[in-house]
Amino acid sequence: MGLAGIRIILVEPAGPLNLGSIARVMKNFGLSDLVLVNPQCDRSSTEALNMAVRAKKILASAVIVDTLPQALQGCVRAIATIGRDYDGELPVENPRQVFPWLLAEPEKPVALIFGREDRGLTNQEINYAQKLVFIPTNPQYSSLNLATAVSICCYELSQIAENFINQDIQTSETASLDMIEPYYQELESLLLSIGYLYPHTAASRMEKFRHLYNRAHLKTGEVGMLRGILKQVQWAIENHHQK
Structure with a gap:
């Protein structure tokens, strides 16, 4: 299943420009499973479609649900993205540390959860994830645009997935x-x-x-x-x- 089995979940996205940009970057890196939890904008708006360019099908096929548990239905692993100010109990890892764990279930759906543009995920929503990821940024200006955060994660996932494929090829050819x-x-x-x-x-x-x-x-x-x-x-x- 590979990258196609990764579900990108956006909780209450409010910006149609972000929504279109996310669809586009998902197509750039071979992801297609988009789920919107109680979206606060119209995925079929002109702004969203213009930003999506050739990824309009991803927007059109995006599943809309009311709650995060509904969005996670069927997933065996889930990672939530958080900001620098998280002070909970779960360890926080960077993408290169934690994404191999997400890709270690190649035949089953897994999820990457992104919070609201203005306030991220609630503590209750974070509790639905098994692991947390934080994208290291400049401490003096750590806030990332939602579409930018998704782009970075999609790129990192694609690179790690490629390494997995190369390792599988090497393993299959290695002499016993x-x-x-x-x-x-x-x-x-x-x-x-x-x-x-x-x-x-x-x-x-x-x-x-x-x-x-x-x-x-x-x-x-x-x-x-x-x-x-x-x-x-x-x-x-x-x-x-x-x-």
């Missing part, structure tokens, strides 16, 4: 330990036969080779290539002796 072990055995045998290793120091030397290859995170194809080199070297040695 039982695939690498025969290579170590063949390497040790060859190095002993050519006198590079000595029986009484082979174990410690091979440990260094293991550490070297472990840092390389060998892929399946790379292990096959290395084993092919060993076989060719062994063939060359044997044929050289026969001549």
